[in-house]
Amino acid sequence: MALEITHLGSGSRGNCAIINSDETRVMIDCGFSIKQTEKRLGSLELKPRDIDAIIVTHHHQDHSKSAMGASKKWNIPLYCNQFTAKKMNWEFERCKIFDNLERVDISSKLSILPIPIPHDDSDNIAVIASDKNNERAAIVTDLGDATDELIKHLEGCGHISIEANYDNSRLMNGSYPDILKRRITGRGGHLSNEQTSEILERVCHPKLESIVLCHLSEKNNAPHMAESEVLMRIDEKFLGEIAISSQTGPEFTHFLGDGKMLTI
Numbered sequence: 001m002a003l004e005i006t007h008l009g010s011g012s013r014g015n016c017a018i019i020n021s022d023e024t025r026v027m028i029d030c031g032f033s034i035k036q037t038e039k040r041l042g043s044l045e046l047k048p049r050d051i052d053a054i055i056v057t058h059h060h061q062d063h064s065k066s067a068m069g070a071s072k073k074w075n076i077p078l079y080c081n082q083f084t085a086k087k088m089n090w091e092f093e094r095c096k097i098f099d100n101l102e103r104v105d106i107s108s109k110l111s112i113l114p115i116p117i118p119h120d121d122s123d124n125i126a127v128i129a130s131d132k133n134n135e136r137a138a139i140v141t142d143l144g145d146a147t148d149e150l151i152k153h154l155e156g157c158g159h160i161s162i163e164a165n166y167d168n169s170r171l172m173n174g175s176y177p178d179i180l181k182r183r184i185t186g187r188g189g190h191l192s193n194e195q196t197s198e199i200l201e202r203v204c205h206p207k208l209e210s211i212v213l214c215h216l217s218e219k220n221n222a223p224h225m226a227e228s229e230v231l232m233r234i235d236e237k238f239l240g241e242i243a244i245s246s247q248t249g250p251e252f253t254h255f256l257g258d259g260k261m262l263t264i
């Protein structure tokens, strides 16, 4: 039995991923339109009824956009923390509200641990998913810095999807106004390729099987820049697969436990 991780797409125009353990499937974020999400599920030969729950990491549109609509249309529960529900004006009774750092059992086969991470005016979370064999996968986007708590949990993961949002010199020499540059590089902003590399270097262990770099800025980053910066840091000790999730997906599924990557 494997834990499967598939990104339907990632970036500032929408984020959505599926984690599957033995036919329990959770959707992590629902930042595309419902139509687009259903289309992308279809390309994986999945139907909305194959999804058991939606987890929303934080209230920003690229993560939350269609979550409530999809939850209603597909008749599946939506999980989020209180701050996110409040910011989205979602009725609390309509959501399954979790507390950060408290495990959420989606089924006996799949659990989720929400880890708080610093990001703008949100109560954003990283998601650590685990199956009953204790295989663990992380999805971490939208943070300006890593906390000790996050590092501790990433150290136990066999798969890590983590944002590599911008290349520092591209951002600094680019056309964004200074105030936006400060926001992106601040503790509540996003991770640069360099920061992501440092985090991965800290948490890399022999059983880390796969890494997906996601939420790349289309203006201030490029896949080859993100990948080469990370590999420069961890090449010596990382033996697994590395891939990029772009805005157009899904591109691949990672199977945790057997180390194989399927290209579709």
Ligand SMILES: [Zn+2]
Binding pocket: 058, 060, 119, 142
């Ligand atoms: Zn955000």
Ligand SMILES: [Zn+2]
Binding pocket: 011, 012, 015, 060, 062, 063, 141, 142, 215
């Ligand atoms: Zn985002």
